[in-house]
Amino acid sequence: MALWRIRATVDDRPGYLSVLTASLALRGVNILTVQVHTTEVGAVDDFLVDAPDQLTEADLLAAIERGRGRDCWVARSEARGLADQPTRVLGLANRLVRDPDGAGEALRALLGADTVTWRPVPVGARPGIGAATMLLADPAGGSFELRRAAPSFTPAEYARAQALVELAGTAARRASEQVTLLLPDGAELLVRPATGDDLPGVVELHAACSARSRQRRYLGGAACPPAPRLRRLLEPARGVSLVATQGGSGGEAEPVVAMANLLAEGDEAEVALLVRDDWQRRGLGTALLRRLVGHAERAGYAAVVLHVHAENTPMLRTLARLGRPAPVERDGSVLTATVPLGADARSPTPNARR
The missing domain is CATH 3.30.70.260 (ACT domain)
Known part of the structure; x- marks a missing residue:
């Protein structure tokens, strides 16, 4: 046979x-x-x-x-x-997450294309398929042109290929968002967007923090949140979460020393930080807060909101280092600070000046 x-x-x-x-x-x-x-x-x-x-x-x-x-x-x-199509596509997607620059080879493997050419010229209104050609828009700019003598391309193949290119673009953007952070004391950390794969490291982070640090982060108690809640924090429906990791050695996973969350609701976003005790008071919290505020501003949110215990002096100092107006309201032992963004940030209120 x-x-x-x-x-x-x-x-x-x-x-x-x-x-x-x-x-x-x-x-x-x-x-x-x-x-x-x-x-x-x-x-x-x-x-x-x-x-x-x-x-x-x-x-x-x-x-x-x-x-x-x-x-x-x-x-x-x-x-x-013999491998079914969904299995092949998932395998190629996994390759792209690890190597976003391999989009051309992934497209060739997916469609059996004779040639895959990337050009810096955007496709404009011309993306689509012909009998032997396919044009795909690259979200990062430019376009891919695929050629295959036979069989003719189909709309279903075009949809799969475009989805794969967009996945590569997302993976590339995530990679570009990774930064090496140099703290004032000379320590270096990697700061990057969080993913669901960071859940074990974030669980260890919470276990390594003191009860006081966890209570300051979550306000209501010092217990470690359950894993489902932490996963939602790592991959919010709207917003972004960052993790700061130490450089691992010997192939071990890099320990997570801090987590910063920006959770959006409406036109505002709530910000919260958790920094491992031995990394506090070293400038890490200030650096993470600045990155979250910058992300919220680029995303077009009107303000960021922080809920802080009144006795949490280190967090209040971190907020002050932003150098932005931040009106504060008090509800019992909890302070709510609102940092206006965009046009509102240029018009500080009298309360903010005080």
Whole structure:
């Protein structure tokens, strides 16, 4: 038996696919996988089949035509074709997360393209597919042009390829947001956007913090939050979370020494910090707060809000180092400071001046 890939267009009408598969079955062809690409000219059926060794390409083409298939394409396949399409796409996505610069190779592997060319010229209003070409917009600027002699590209393939390019762009932006932070005492830390993979490190961070530090962060208690809540903090629906890590050694995971959260609601965003006790009073909290405020300003929020215990003098000093107006309201033992952003930041209120 031999593996073949077959692609053919059939009328998108009830029973027409069964006619095609029956024609293949009469010749002992076993269909291993099938994908259906809906197009304006009919349903494009993509098969991976196991056919008897004596069948040739011409035999398979004849079987497809007898099964009412048209625009046929047949080619030998390798064993790796047995992996289903979702599995292959997820594997390529994993590669892109680790290496965003590999978008071209990922596209070639996804679509079996003959050539993949990146150009600095944006596609403008021209993205889409032709019989042998595909144009994809690169979110980072520029465009990808793919060429494949056969089979013709389909809209479903275009959608998958564009999603893969956008994933590469997101991964590249995340990589560019990583910075090496040099503290006043000469210590270096890596500050980057948090992901769900940071959950074990953040759990260890909370365990390493004193009960007083956890209480100052969460206001209501000193217990470590449950893992589901921490995961939501690491990947907020709106906003961003940052982690600061020490450089690991010997292949070990880098320990998380601080977490900073910017959680958006409406046109304001709430900010909170947790810094491991032995890293406090070294300028780390100030640096993280400045980055969060800068992110909120670029994202267009009207203000950032901080809820602080009145006795939390170190956090109040950190807020003062921003050098921005921050009106404060008191509710019992909790202070709420609001830092205006954008146009509002240029008009400090009398209370803010005091």
